Amino acid sequence: MPQTPMDDKAELLRMENVSIVFSSPDEADIEAVRQVDFTLTRGKTLALVGESGCGKSVTARTILRLLDRNARIGTGRILFRAEDEAPVDIVSLKPDSPAMRAIRGNRISMIFQEPMSSLSPVHTIGDQIDEMIMIHERIDQKAARVRTVDLLEQVGIPGARQRADAYPFQLSGGLRQRAMIAMALACKPDLLIADEPTTALDVTTQAQILDLLRALQEEYGMAMLFITHDLGVVAEIADEVAVMYLGDVVEQGNVFDVFRAPQHPYTRALMRSIPRMVRRTERERLAPIEGNVPSPRNRPKGCAFTSRCPHAFAPCTGDYPERTTTGEAHWARCHLLTHDGAPAAAGLRQGTMVGESTAHGGRA
Known part of the structure; x- marks a missing residue:
């Protein structure tokens, strides 16, 4: 930088x-x-x-x-x-x-x-x-x-x-x-x-x-x-939030933007794992993040979240992702945001909201 x-x-x-x-x-x-x-x-x-x-x-x-x-x-x-x-x-x-x-x-x-x-x-x-x-x-x-x-x-x-x-x-x-x-x-x-x-x-x-x-x-x-x-x-x-994973800040932005439109797969996975007080007709299991956090001694060369990311592809394992701006004062480090042929890239760029967040009543 x-x-x-x-x-x-x-x-x-x-x-x-x-x-x-x-x-x-x-x-x-x-x-x-x-x-x-x-x-x-x-x-x-x-x-x-x-x-x-x-x-x-x-x-x-x-x-x-x-x-x-x-x-x-x-x-x-x-x-x-x-x-x-x-x-x-x-x-x-x-x-x-x-x-x-x-x-x-x-x-x-x-x-x-x-x-x-x-x-x-x-x-x-x-x-x-x-x-x-x-x-x-x-x-x-x-x-x-x-x-x-x-x-x-x-x-x-x-x-x-x-x-x-x-x-x-x-x-x-x-x-x-x-x-x-x-x-x-x-x-x-x-x-x-x-x-x-x-x-x-x-x-x-x-x-x-x-x-x-x-x-x-x-x-x-x-x-x-x-x-x-x-x-x-x-x-x-x-007012703002920075999301860390294995020593890396993978996403940062205004609280409203990050909760409404998380751009990094790790942030999206965190949102999906939140229990929600919503009346449902059927029982629904929580969506845990699969896998375990790697040891810092065996940190992946590229993106730290590669081993647990369902959308990981070739560049994720070799190159450390650069910061990609996705909105005003909102950025993320993810190869999915910079490669047109990447899995789920379009959905991440559009910032599809991940379920109902806990952001109601926040300061954003």
Whole structure:
């Protein structure tokens, strides 16, 4: 992908051709994420979706330079531009450098998937949020505690002043998640990364957390990268969606366009596998995606979805597909879109709707 300057001030972060490689002393290097491209716009939400193990969390951690020691960024740039500042390439910064520390937790914050493993069990909630504020804003602990209590109240924690002195194990799962959100918002970030923040919560609490995130995003005007495998959540909270499979972003576009007219066979298969609350005269089996996800050690040379795609043909096994634009800000990586004689190519180009999606009531 050609590297272009970050001229549009609405662009907050852009990943260009980013690949992430894991090394092992006993085996060959593994390319876990390959040529990832996407753009985050100020005030908008991009959902990153896909099966477990497809590289969503690794991609998010790369933005904050929180990769494991045996991981490195193989290729690409991650351009980030805070308000009224020149773009900076995060890849060029050392993970422990002052410049990266000024971004991490301050301009870009992250809500981790499991708060119990992310929060310190031996420090109170208030102390942990106080520390975040004092590191980035250079204020004393008394002033930081006032801010902490205000944040806990803002995210809907009852008795915020008393809860600030509680340890994580003394809070319910929903309250711990709210405390994590408060910590992430402590410095009013430009970008909030939410890594499956509702996965371990019951449906009622999940809805409350989604409503809270939407309200806080509108109040702060921040962009959000929302990582999930739940397409229902995507329809509820996202403006755009990027679909990942085996470390590749195979499709990206407006939520309405992707749900209404998915262009990649993997996206279409995901849509068909969604259970639907529709009254039917006959029992209908779910349509699972046949086969298994290949090991990253044995990644197909061409399209990663080749071994499970019912429409795969010769070019799929040999050539890595290029991005093909199928609509305004909607693209997919699929040979079926570029070869006139390919199986099912016409249907994909026309964007035939795949059944009834869960996109009703979404933000698109």
